[in-house]
Structure formats: C-alpha cells, structure tokens
Amino acid sequence: MPRTKIASVLGERAFLTGMFVDALGNGLYVPLTLLFIHEVTGLPATTVGLGVTAAATVALAANPVAGALIDRFDARSVLVGTYVLRAVAFGAYPFVGGFPALIAVAALVSIGERAYYPASAGYVAALAEGAGRDRLYALMATARNVAFGLGGLLSAGAVSLAGHTGYTLVAAVNAASFVVAAVCLLRSGAPARTARERGAHGGYRRVMADRPFMALVGAEQAFTLVHMILPVALPVYAVTVLGASPGLLGLLYALNTFLVAVGQVPVRRLQQAARRTHALALGGAVLIAACAAYAAVALLPAGLPRTLGLVAATLVLTAGELLHATPSWALAAAAAPAALRGRYLAVYQLTWAVAAVVAPAGFSVLLEESAPALWLTLGALAGVAAGVVVRLARRLPADAVAAPVPRPRTEPQTRAEPQPGT
Structure with a gap:
C-alpha cells in the first residue's frame, strides 16, 4: 500500500476514534444539560437557564470565525482547538460559583460546539474525496x-449510583474525553494542503455571492427545521396534544438514535449511485x-393506537434523516472551493444554530394556533427544499452533484504485462 494511502487510512482511524470518544463524553452531559450545570455549580435553575442562553447567543459568532480560521490554518488545528476549549470548560465547571463565571465557562462550551461542526466537516473533506468522503461522513x-x-446510559448510571458526586464525575470524564479526542487527532498527522487549498481570496463576500451555494444553504435551513421535530416539536405535541406518556419520548429518542447509528452506512451504500441532489430530494419526500x-x-384512538402511530411516524422520520444526512454534508463540502471550504461550511453549518434559535418559539406559536398548522408548515418546508435541490443539480459543480463510485479492487499482477508496440 502506498505511503500516502497508509497515512490517509491512519488519519481516518484516528479521526473516527476521536469522534467516538468526543461523542461518548457528550452523551454523558447533553441529556442532563441544565440539571447537570445546576447540580455541579449549585446555582439556581433560573440562573443556569439564563446563563446558558446568554452563552449560546455569544457563541453564534464562533461559527464564522471558525470558518476563517480553517481557511487560514487547517481544519484539524481548529478541531483540536474546539476540544481544548471544552476540556478546559468542563474541568472548570465544578469551580463555578457565580453568574459571570457561569457565562464564561458555558460560553467556552458553546463556542467549542459551534466551531466543531465546520471544523469536523472540513477535516473529513481534507481526508477523503468523492465517494470516499460520503463513506467517511457516514x-x-x-x-x-x-x-x-x-x-x-453511562450518565444515567453515574447519577443513579453516585448522586451529586455523579454529576462531578460526569464533568471530569467529559473533560478527559475531549483531551483524548485531541490527542487522537494530533497523532493522526495533518493532511497536506495543496496549492488550491491555500491563498483564499474574497472571504465571506465570495460565499454570499455564490448564488447556487446560497440556494443550497436555504434548502438546508428548511431541512434542519424539520430535523428539529424530535427534540423540540414532538415532546410538546405528544404530551399536550396527544396525551402520550412522557416516558414514551425517551423510547422514541432511543429508537431514533439506534436506527441512525446502524442505518447510516447501509443507506449510504444504497445512495452512492444516485446524484447527491436527488438523494437529498428523496429524503425531503420521506420527511413530508x-x-x-x-x-x-x-386521528387515532387514545392509548395503544396512538402509541403505535407515534412509533411508526418516528420510524418514517428516522428514514428521512438517514437519507438526508450524508449527501447533505458531502454535497456542501464538494461544492465549496477548496481555498474557502472553511467559510463555505461555516455558513452551511450555521443553519443548525439558526434552527436551534427559531424552532422552540416558532413551533410553540404554530402549536398554539393548531397542531395541523405545525405539520403543514414543516411538510411545506421539506417540499420546497426538495424542489430547490433538484433544480440545483444543473447549477452546482458536476463533481459535487455526482460523486464517483469507487471501483472494485483488483488483484495485483504478478508479472509485467506486454506493452503495446513492444
């Protein structure tokens, strides 16, 4: 195997190991975010809520800054930086004793989280190309x-068995997970930057002037709002409108997480012969x-029929998420000029931050108006987004729309073949 190929494989393994360790630590913390901070710091719950909101607002600026830093340096360096910021923050949480300190520490976490997404997407784009990039995203x-x-699961066990001490343990383990993830990336070796990946000109003005890409960003914004169904819309709809048990929500979330985990690679294999724009459009149809x-x-009777209906609807939603995720990331990365990929992906990933701000208030207003209004609005958004990406198939770069399908491996020849003319 050529040396460059070996380095690429080792880089992928180190990256995926880092992703796993990072997500393991986040899984300890995210399901209990506000409660975790309240228990670790001892601050009132209302103070914690205000502090986290203020920190998240400040961190919105981290996304475009991260994009510029990726183009100036490289995605791996920025990704390591996001791990260091969050390791320091979670290590400091047990020492927070007031509101200003809470905002400072929570802001470090939020900045690291916002910068993580364009950095990780950019690093995948640097590690692989074509169909290999889709595979690595999956x-x-x-x-x-x-x-x-x-x-x-580990978080629930730690809190159940150790009580208040369990929250402090979660903070320490989460901080350690980011350190391990950073070490994995540092040991992987940075992919060499080519001449076309250096010397960016135009900055964010060039991104905003790229009309096909900005249309893709608009479509992605619609898709991301639909993706907020499970964490934002469903809890309120299921409990207040349908009268479902709150305990069912945890089961639905676990079902979704499990199926996304096991289904991503098989779905990507089914999609690899399709144009990425059309794969996205199919995902939009399933989301509708x-x-x-x-x-x-x-419309179903209360009780078991509604429970089964919610399970069935969540299975359809999960299928739509699976169909959307990989072609979405790969299309954006491939459509971006290499020298400005950090900025392009920062704009693209900002759609999730916007959705996180808009969805809670927007969905609540629609649900107060009527539940059908919520689902009609979200279905319309998915339909418009699907139509937009199909129309973009002719306007985006051809090699971004259709990734080359990897050729099957052939056995190495054991002797030299005769050359033409000899």
Whole structure:
C-alpha cells in the first residue's frame, strides 16, 4: 500500500476514534444539560437557564470565525482547538460559583460546539474525496450516534449510583474525553494542503455571492427545521396534544438514535449511485411523509393506537434523516472551493444554530394556533427544499452533484504485462 494511502487510512482511524470518544463524553452531559450545570455549580435553575442562553447567543459568532480560521490554518488545528476549549470548560465547571463565571465557562462550551461542526466537516473533506468522503461522513455519524447513546446510559448510571458526586464525575470524564479526542487527532498527522487549498481570496463576500451555494444553504435551513421535530416539536405535541406518556419520548429518542447509528452506512451504500441532489430530494419526500404521519396520529384512538402511530411516524422520520444526512454534508463540502471550504461550511453549518434559535418559539406559536398548522408548515418546508435541490443539480459543480463510485479492487499482477508496440 502506498505511503500516502497508509497515512490517509491512519488519519481516518484516528479521526473516527476521536469522534467516538468526543461523542461518548457528550452523551454523558447533553441529556442532563441544565440539571447537570445546576447540580455541579449549585446555582439556581433560573440562573443556569439564563446563563446558558446568554452563552449560546455569544457563541453564534464562533461559527464564522471558525470558518476563517480553517481557511487560514487547517481544519484539524481548529478541531483540536474546539476540544481544548471544552476540556478546559468542563474541568472548570465544578469551580463555578457565580453568574459571570457561569457565562464564561458555558460560553467556552458553546463556542467549542459551534466551531466543531465546520471544523469536523472540513477535516473529513481534507481526508477523503468523492465517494470516499460520503463513506467517511457516514462512518462519522455512526460512531457519534453509537457513542452518544452509550454515553447517555453511562450518565444515567453515574447519577443513579453516585448522586451529586455523579454529576462531578460526569464533568471530569467529559473533560478527559475531549483531551483524548485531541490527542487522537494530533497523532493522526495533518493532511497536506495543496496549492488550491491555500491563498483564499474574497472571504465571506465570495460565499454570499455564490448564488447556487446560497440556494443550497436555504434548502438546508428548511431541512434542519424539520430535523428539529424530535427534540423540540414532538415532546410538546405528544404530551399536550396527544396525551402520550412522557416516558414514551425517551423510547422514541432511543429508537431514533439506534436506527441512525446502524442505518447510516447501509443507506449510504444504497445512495452512492444516485446524484447527491436527488438523494437529498428523496429524503425531503420521506420527511413530508413523516409530517403527514405525525398529523394523522391525532386521528387515532387514545392509548395503544396512538402509541403505535407515534412509533411508526418516528420510524418514517428516522428514514428521512438517514437519507438526508450524508449527501447533505458531502454535497456542501464538494461544492465549496477548496481555498474557502472553511467559510463555505461555516455558513452551511450555521443553519443548525439558526434552527436551534427559531424552532422552540416558532413551533410553540404554530402549536398554539393548531397542531395541523405545525405539520403543514414543516411538510411545506421539506417540499420546497426538495424542489430547490433538484433544480440545483444543473447549477452546482458536476463533481459535487455526482460523486464517483469507487471501483472494485483488483488483484495485483504478478508479472509485467506486454506493452503495446513492444
């Protein structure tokens, strides 16, 4: 195997190991975020809520800054930096004693989280090309979902067995996980930057002037709002409108996480012969079906029929998420000029930050108006997004729309073949 190929394989393994360890630590913390901070710091719950909101608002600026840093240096360096920031923050949580300190520490966590997404997507783009990039995005999603689910189970066990001390233990383990993830990346070796990946000109003005890419960002914004169904819309809809048990929500979330973890790679294999834009559009069609299924659950009798209906609708939603994820990341990375890929991906990933701000208030307003209004709006968003990405198939770079399918490996020849003309 050529030396460059060996380095690439080792880099991928180190990256995926880091992703797994990182997600394992996050899985310990994310399901209990506000409660975790309240227990570790001893601050009132209302103070914690205000502090986390203020920190998240400040951290919105981290996304575009990270994009510029990726283009100036490289994605791996920025990714390591996000791990260091969060390791320091979680190590400092037990020493927080007031509101200003809370904002400072929570801001470090939020900045690291916001910068992580363009940095990790950019690092995958640097490690692999074409169909190999799709494969690596799928493997990354698998590793993170498996680790996140495992971390959630460990978190529940730590808190149940150790009480208040368990929260402090979660903080320490999470800090350590980021250190380990950073070491994995540092040991992997940075991919060499080519001439076309250096000397960026135009900055974010060039990104904003790229009309096909900005149209893709608009479509992705619609898709990400639909992706907020499970964490934001479903808890309120299921409990207040359908009268479902809150305990069912945990089961639905676990089902979704498990299926995304095991289904990402097989779904990617099914998609590799399709154009990425059309794979995205198919995902949008399935998301429309999920919105219709959730709306239809309200027509079912209360009790077991509604429970089964929610399970079925969540399965359809999960299928739509699986169809959307890998081609979305790969299309954005391939459509971006190499020298400005950090900025392009920062703009693309900002859609998730916007969705996290818009969804709670927007979904609540729609649910107060009527539950069908929520599902009709989300279904319409998915439909518009699907139509947009299909139209973009002719406007985005051809090699971004259709990734080359990897050729089957052939056995090495044992003797020299005769050359033409000899």
